Amino acid sequence: MVSIHNLHKKFGPLTVLNGLELDIKEQGIIAVLGPNGSGKTTLIKSILGMVVPDKGDIVISGNNIRKRWSYRQEIDYLPQIANFPGNLKVQELITMIKDLRGKPAREAELIEYFKLQPFLDKKLNKLSGGTQQKVNLVLCFMFDSPLIILDEPTSGLDPVAMLQLRKLIQREKEKGKTILITSHIMNFVEEVADRIVFLLEGKIYFDGNVSELKTSTGQDDFEHAIAKLLSEDHV
Numbered sequence: 747m748v749s750i751h752n753l754h755k756k757f758g759p760l761t762v763l764n765g766l767e768l769d770i771k772e773q774g775i776i777a778v779l780g781p782n783g784s785g786k787t788t789l790i791k792s793i794l795g796m797v798v799p800d801k802g803d804i805v806i807s808g809n810n811i812r813k814r815w816s817y818r819q820e821i822d823y824l825p826q827i828a829n830f831p832g833n834l835k836v837q838e839l840i841t842m843i844k845d846l847r848g849k850p851a852r853e854a855e856l857i858e859y860f861k862l863q864p865f866l867d868k869k870l871n872k873l874s875g876g877t878q879q880k881v882n883l884v885l886c887f888m889f890d891s892p893l894i895i896l897d898e899p900t901s902g903l904d905p906v907a908m909l910q911l912r913k914l915i916q917r918e919k920e921k922g923k924t925i926l927i928t929s930h931i932m933n934f935v936e937e938v939a940d941r942i943v944f945l946l947e948g949k950i951y952f953d954g955n956v957s958e959l960k961t962s963t964g965q966d967d968f969e970h971a972i973a974k975l976l977s978e979d980h981v
């Protein structure tokens with residue numbers, strides 16, 4: 747589905763991706779983790795064509811994405827910070843995104859799922875952070891694409907909404923989708939991720955499932971296992 751080879755990206759003197767290799771063949775939930783500034787968003791944006799790598803190849807569903815755009819139709823993306831005009835009403839925004847994308851959408855089901863009916867006629871800048879994030883989730887999931895990329899999807903969500911998101915992601919996985927996710931909420935990652943990809947110094951430093959991570963770091967607790975990856979004696 748996604749194959750990345752020898753990916754390099756610098757911003758000025760700062761090397762962010764340094765020969766990164768990643769192969770995602772399987773359906774399922776893949777968590778991209780790493781310390782702040784390790785390049786998670788840069789990697790995601792490279793896959794989306796929003797960042798142009800200096801070197802390397804990204805192949806999605808058998809096609810090299812360099813200078814192509816149509817492949818993006820097959821990706822649903824939740825950005826870390828969605829910056830829509832605050833004076834738009836929720837329903838207007840949903841309609842606008844549907845018109846732009848020009849694909850069938852299942853927004854009604856998701857509006858019901860996140861109980862957003864009372865907010866449809868409200869302006870975005872009048873919503874709480876968590877409600878805004880639910881709107882962003884509707885915009886992301888309504889197109890039913892085979893590859894879903896979620897940058898910090900739990901941001902602003904209360905525990906109930908977090909549980910709803912978890913169920914939604916798991917349901918999408920059961921449909922055979924591939925879901926790439928970044929999150930700083932380790933409980934959430936441990937519960938949903940089939941595979942952990944840990945970025946450090948521009949490369950994939952660890953790639954495996956939760957129990958492999960615990961074994962390789964000698965830690966029973968997931969959060970401690972991640973901390974161990976970062977600790978001096980392990981790196």
Ligand SMILES: Nc1ncnc2c1ncn2[C@@H]1O[C@H](COP(=O)(O)OP(=O)(O)OP(=O)(O)O)[C@@H](O)[C@H]1O
Nearest residue numbers: 757758760762780781782783784785786787788789
């Ligand atoms: N457009 C840009 N111009 C200059 N520097 C950038 C740009 N985008 C990202 N960077 C820098 O690249 C590094 C990696 O950023 P990135 O957002 O990919 O990290 P991240 O792993 O997603 O971080 P976080 O966990 O804090 O969200 C950071 O040092 C950041 O400041």
